[in-house]
Amino acid sequence: MDIKKDLIRITSEYLEDTLDYEKLLKTSKEYKNVLNTLSNENLDNEKGRNDIHFNNGKALGSVWAALCIDDLVRTRQFIRGIHKAIEEKKAKKETIHILYAGTGPFATLILPFILRYSKSEIKYTLLEINPLSFNVLQNVISKLGLEKHDIKFVNDDATKYKFDNGTPDIIVSETMQNALDKEQQVSIFYNLMSQGNTDTLFIPENITVSIDLKEKGIAVEKLQRKHYHKQNIIFELSKETMFTSEEIEFQPGKEPKFPKTETIIEKEKLVGFNELVLITEIQVFKDIKIILNESGLTTPKSIKDISENHQGAININSQYVIGTSPKFDLEIL
Numbered sequence: 001m002d003i004k005k006d007l008i009r010i011t012s013e014y015l016e017d018t019l020d021y022e023k024l025l026k027t028s029k030e031y032k033n034v035l036n037t038l039s040n041e042n043l044d045n046e047k048g049r050n051d052i053h054f055n056n057g058k059a060l061g062s063v064w065a066a067l068c069i070d071d072l073v074r075t076r077q078f079i080r081g082i083h084k085a086i087e088e089k090k091a092k093k094e095t096i097h098i099l100y101a102g103t104g105p106f107a108t109l110i111l112p113f114i115l116r117y118s119k120s121e122i123k124y125t126l127l128e129i130n131p132l133s134f135n136v137l138q139n140v141i142s143k144l145g146l147e148k149h150d151i152k153f154v155n156d157d158a159t160k161y162k163f164d165n166g167t168p169d170i171i172v173s174e175t176m177q178n179a180l181d182k183e184q185q186v187s188i189f190y191n192l193m194s195q196g197n198t199d200t201l202f203i204p205e206n207i208t209v210s211i212d213l214k215e216k217g218i219a220v221e222k223l224q225r226k227h228y229h230k231q232n233i234i235f236e237l238s239k240e241t242m243f244t245s246e247e248i249e250f251q252p253g254k255e256p257k258f259p260k261t262e263t264i265i266e267k268e269k270l271v272g273f274n275e276l277v278l279i280t281e282i283q284v285f286k287d288i289k290i291i292l293n294e295s296g297l298t299t300p301k302s303i304k305d306i307s308e309n310h311q312g313a314i315n316i317n318s319q320y321v322i323g324t325s326p327k328f329d330l331e332i333l
């Protein structure tokens with residue numbers, strides 16, 4: 001059996017234009033099985049489960065990073081977005097360079113392309129902070145006989161890493177949770193965006209977090225985007241925002257400091273709603289998006305039950321703060 005051919009066949013389902021959940025589930029299981037077999041390493045132990053904590057958020061333990069593949073639509077949309085970005089860049093350049101920050105043990109989102117494109121078409125920098133994931137990844141790439149490709153492995157912190165392999169054309173990182181809680185996506189992108197140029201494509205291209213009102217009386221399983229009414233976008237992570245926002249404070253060697261945002265919701269607007277939530281929306285690349293509840297990354301985060309609110313307008317002060325557990329500091333009055 002040729003494992004490379006097998007993986008190309010399995011992962012081709014991600015690139016199909018029509019979404020078929022059953023096929024996607026089958027693909028994900030098969031993809032995971034092949035990767036687990038190749039790695040030949042049981043990650044489900046104390047070392048594999050340990051997240052690594054930093055003063056600007058945490059990096060997932062190897063077993064959790066490997067499990068991200070099961071977030072089916074997330075995995076599909078990222079792979080599709082990366083594919084689209086590659087095709088766009090390849091139309092203009094002979095050899096392109098992809099930096100993947102936070103590969104996990106399998107470089108899940110990039111492996112389909114290492115298998116599909118030749119050494120002369122794409123070079124890679126694979127960056128991972130977790131030493132266990134990093135070792136497993138090198139082993140998997142070697143077992144697949146892919147060392148002949150132009151791949152630079154870097155066991156480093158993407159929030160501090162300085163480009164040492166030229167400026168990448170595409171930078172990929174999925175190091176986030178819903179509401180940008182706990183993990184390091186924001187610090188990683190700010191570090192890498194500050195070194196990229198206007199042509200560098202970032203995947204995801206744009207992440208927004210908004211404050212929404214949830215309609216009351218809708219069964220959980222029936223909730224759709226239309227039942228949430230957007231009040232204010234309180235945070236946006238994109239190359240454009242990074243380069244144009246005058247309110248974000250940058251100091252060398254420090255994490256960016258984001259402005260406080262005030263959201264006022266008048267009493268009349270609250271009728272018919274019972275909850276305040278944070279909603280995360282992800283534009284992976286161009287028209288490829290991850291919308292509400294399609295992934296664990298886009299589930300709404302409840303911030304206040306307002307079913308008993310009879311006091312009048314609600315005033316929410318919010319600020320994204322990067323610390324040991326990055327999150328929105330919220331004051332709801």
Ligand SMILES: C[S@@+](CC[C@H](N)C(=O)[O-])C[C@H]1O[C@@H](n2cnc3c(N)ncnc32)[C@H](O)[C@@H]1O
Binds near residue numbers: 127128
């Ligand atoms: C959510 S997992 C995603 C794994 C895989 N890329 C995927 O999408 O299936 C995030 C990965 O990023 C790594 N990571 C988190 N923070 C990092 C940092 N500052 N520098 C490098 N890697 C980091 C974690 O160790 C973990 O392996």
